[in-house]
Ligand code: BGC
């Protein structure tokens with residue numbers, strides 16, 4: 001067997017030039033709606049990362065979400081400089097197949113998930129908190145200005161690749177969405193250190209989609225009493241899953257957020273908003289307890305306007321010392337936290353995470369089915385592409 005170093009050289013020699021190894025990838029033409037397609041591109045090689053720090057990962061699974069839908073609709077996303085296409089996919093899971101000579105953090109065979117954001121130039125980017133960038137331009141693999149993971153292989157620096165224990169391999173494609181929740185909740189607790197003796201008991205999650213379910217999980221793992229508000233009438237898979245966590249599901253069809261259920265089960269010390277509907281933010285502000293914290297995670301691209309009882313909301317916030325925080329993306333720290341919570345979840349609620357993986361689609365060549373499932377499947381919690389089998 002060749003040594004890592006000689007493999008590196010061999011790969012380096014083949015480069016990305018004409019005649020080198022190719023692979024399949026799913027891409028879109030940003031700016032033009034409905035352009036998703038499969039294409040052959042050069043397979044990345046270790047030498048493309050300087051200093052012998054390349055890690056080549058074979059992609060096993062990639063999850064898709066609303067962001068991918070928006071990218072295909074050309075509402076979002078940009079191609080990397082020098083390209084007219086963007087390889088999509090930001091929720092990755094794979095296995096290391098090759099490492100450069102200066103990589104000690106990861107080894108061939110490791111299961112891994114890659115982070116999404118890449119650093120820009122602000123001071124936050126420079127200390128590894130690239131999710132807190134103040135730059136106007138931000139780089140996200142599979143979303144904005146950087147190619148994503150819906151391909152047979154990807155290459156990156158170990159700084160952006162997080163190891164996952166083999167015991168989580170069947171559910172690790174859920175790590176990236178989990179990190180969005182981890183960050184929001186960790187930030188909320190960090191903010192609440194202002195209170196010195198904060199002892200949250202009651203939490204609410206607005207929205208019972210993938211993010212809402214994962215938020216309910218993480219809050220239950222922290223020992224909180226959790227109420228999840230969703231639009232769909234119970235029972236259905238999501239409300240069952242919520243109840244299996246020992247949380248409560250309330251359908252807003254019969255119990256509006258600010259009705260009887262908030263009087264009975266609220267007000268809430270922590271609220272995680274994940275409905276995608278900005279109007280819910282203002283109801284959430286009113287369901288928040290004194291000294292409470294409201295976490296906003298919905299990326300609302302529209303331009304909706306509503307009327308709100310501004311004086312009352314403001315008064316309650318002022319008199320109740322309440323706080324509201326926006327959150328997006330996650331850095332490596334939250335991926336590591338997510339791994340721990342997923343392992344905790346597997347021992348506390350065995351099999352629960354697996355049940356979120358409702359809609360697998362086999363093979364990159366089935367991109368159309370993947371997209372159709374993402375846009376039309378009823379009851380889907382997580383749609384994902386099984387890019388390759390784990391062999
Ligand atoms: C991704 C985040 C990303 C956000 C905005 C979400 O779908 O999960 O990582 O920051 O979109 O681009």
Ligand code: ZN
Pocket residue numbers: 065067090177
């Ligand atoms: Zn996402």
